Structures are given as C-alpha cells and as structure tokens.
Amino acid sequence: MKALMLATDLSNRSDRAMRRAARLARQFSCPWFILHVVDEDQPQLRVELEQEQVRRYFNGQLDFLTELAGRAPEIWVEVGDPAKHIADCTRWADVDLLVAGSHRKNPLRDIFVGTTLERLLRSSHVPVLVVNREAERDYQAPLLALDCSHASAEAVRAAHQLGLLPKGGARALHAFDPLGGPMLMAAGAGVIPGDYSADERRRATEALDEFLLQEELGPVISQRLIEEGLPMTALRRVLEREPVDLLVMGTRGLTGLKRVLIGSVADAALRELDCDILAVPPPLPH
Structure with missing residues (x-):
C-alpha cells in the first residue's frame, strides 16, 4: 500500500474508520490523508464557518493522530459535492485505498441508496474500505x-x-x-x-x-x-x-x-x- 485516504464526516461512526486508517498507515508505513468535504449546497457563511471549525478540530487532534499512525496525516478540508469531490481527491492525492465509515443502519427503512457512501462506491476508481468495527488489530481473517x-x-x-x-x-x-x-x-x-x-x-x-x-x-x-x-x-x-x-x-x-x-x-x-x-x-x- 503506497498511500491511503480517510474520508470523514466527523460523526461518531467515522471514529472507527479514523482508527482503522491510522492502524493501516502504521502497519504499511505509508502516507495518509484525512479529507473532510464541506457540502457546498448551503449558505456561504455556513460553509466558511464549518471550514474553520473543522480545521480547528484537526489542529487540536494532530498530535493524537500522529501518535496513532506513527506519522502525521495530511489534512484536507475541501468544499464541494461530497461524493464527487471525495472521488476526485483520491485521484489528486494518488492513493490506492479510500477508508470510510459505515452509513447509519436503520432496521425500519433502507437509507443506503442515495447516501454519500452509496454514491461514492459507484463513482470511486479505488477500493473503498467501509469500516464497521473497532480497529483492535490488523486484519487476520x-x-x-x-x-x-x-x-x-x-x-x-x-x-x-x-x-x-x-x-x-x-x-x-x-x-x-x-x-x-x-x-x-x-x-x-x-x-x-x-x-x-x-x-x-x-x-x-x-x-x-x-x-x-x-x-x-x-x-x-x-x-x-x-x-x-x-x-x-x-x-x-x-x-x-x-x-x-x-x-x-x-x-x-x-x-x-x-x-x-x-x-x-x-x-x-x-x-x-x-x-x-x-x-x-x-x-x-x-
């Protein structure tokens, strides 16, 4: 593995994906990127505010993330259509794996179709690792x-x-x-x-x-x-x-x-x- 990218929406579900991405970066001693895409379909003031909040959050987490992975991630905070922009960013960063958290599972109705994850899986040119479980160890089975x-x-x-x-x-x-x-x-x-x-x-x-x-x-x-x-x-x-x-x-x-x-x-x-x-x-x- 030459490089990987974590796409995160900073939800609780994406925390497991972040830890798995960090474990993989450590396991393969490879560069890793963390990407958050601010949805462009909202007022400009809200877009700018979210960008600033996300950058401030990652700056505060950088030492922790570096310790987890054994190397510092490159942080990207972008604006655009999330699914399309994530797929574009994997090309720009030249990564060979995209890591993402699972969608919210609801036993009463199917909310997978049309989600950012579902759209991303249909547009990505690189393998997508969808993380559901805690990253307690390297994959063995x-x-x-x-x-x-x-x-x-x-x-x-x-x-x-x-x-x-x-x-x-x-x-x-x-x-x-x-x-x-x-x-x-x-x-x-x-x-x-x-x-x-x-x-x-x-x-x-x-x-x-x-x-x-x-x-x-x-x-x-x-x-x-x-x-x-x-x-x-x-x-x-x-x-x-x-x-x-x-x-x-x-x-x-x-x-x-x-x-x-x-x-x-x-x-x-x-x-x-x-x-x-x-x-x-x-x-x-x-």
Whole structure:
C-alpha cells in the first residue's frame, strides 16, 4: 500500500474508520490523508464557518493522530459535492485505498441508496474500505466473495496488492443455487436435498477450481467454502459460524440482468452486514 485516504464526516461512526486508517498507515508505513468535504449546497457563511471549525478540530487532534499512525496525516478540508469531490481527491492525492465509515443502519427503512457512501462506491476508481468495527488489530481473517467473474478476480487481486490478505492465503466463498447453477451474492434461500443438489455442488466446485486456475488465484486461497443457497443467505451463514473481520467483494462489472443482480448484492452486504467490507470497483478501461 503506497498511500491511503480517510474520508470523514466527523460523526461518531467515522471514529472507527479514523482508527482503522491510522492502524493501516502504521502497519504499511505509508502516507495518509484525512479529507473532510464541506457540502457546498448551503449558505456561504455556513460553509466558511464549518471550514474553520473543522480545521480547528484537526489542529487540536494532530498530535493524537500522529501518535496513532506513527506519522502525521495530511489534512484536507475541501468544499464541494461530497461524493464527487471525495472521488476526485483520491485521484489528486494518488492513493490506492479510500477508508470510510459505515452509513447509519436503520432496521425500519433502507437509507443506503442515495447516501454519500452509496454514491461514492459507484463513482470511486479505488477500493473503498467501509469500516464497521473497532480497529483492535490488523486484519487476520478475511473472506473473499467469488462468483467466477473477472470482476471478483480483480477484487481479490486488489486486496492482495494492498497487502490485506494473510501470507498463508484467505478463505474464498462461492455460493450456488441448485435451481439456477452457480451464482454470486443475491438474497433469499432454499435448500434442495438429494442427488440433484450434490451434482450441483460438484459442478460449482469444478467451476470454481477452473476459475481459480484461469485467474491464477490459487496461491492466495487457503480454503474454498462452497455454500448452497442464494448469495446473501450463504454470506450470513458463513459469518455466523466463522470468524470474519474483512469481506472482500467487487461492486460491479457484469452486464445486463446479472449486473443488476450483483450490484444489489453488494448493496445488501453494505446495508446489512456488520463486518468491515473492502468494496472493489472494476479497473478503469485502458
């Protein structure tokens, strides 16, 4: 990891992201940036007042932040449309990871769609680490979500290049639907007993093996988890029975109906799951 940026709105939720960003900066001995974007869609006097308050806050926290990370962050206080400006700033700073706090989860209604985080995930050109948990230690138990698509392979490669996967490899989860063949993350469940389910499991395993061989991902995979059921069900099941501190998944990349399905799964994971999530966009076309 050459450099990272923390995007913060200074809410209580963003404090966990700040501590994770500082831990990563210390772990990889890399430069780090802290970015706060003041929303331009408000009166100019309020914009200027917020800028001054934020700068004063960071000046007071600089020694603490430097101690956490082992090096001082570069503080950016900007004005603009938050999601768009954050994405622009990652380009200007030439970072390879953006760290952000989770959105506010509300069991009564979906408030993920349209949030700054949701818009950022759709526009970012670098992986986004969404932090849900306290940064008590370096990541030790990541889970890779694979759907045998090039997009999911690129997500694994990005996590590996960032140094976020253990040297001994990480677990890979592949979900299959007995009624529809191998799939990646959607929602819902259903278990089909008997020989048909066993045949589908074997086919899913063979498809995953061929995918790992073609994409040359074998060395970074320590264990394959082949789970029956639709994807979000498989994810929930694995997270309930095994320790996972980081979920790695692509955000998009397939076309047509499948693209809509995969996007809905990434949204569902970010909306519902409480582990940290590395959401990796597809690489930019050359």
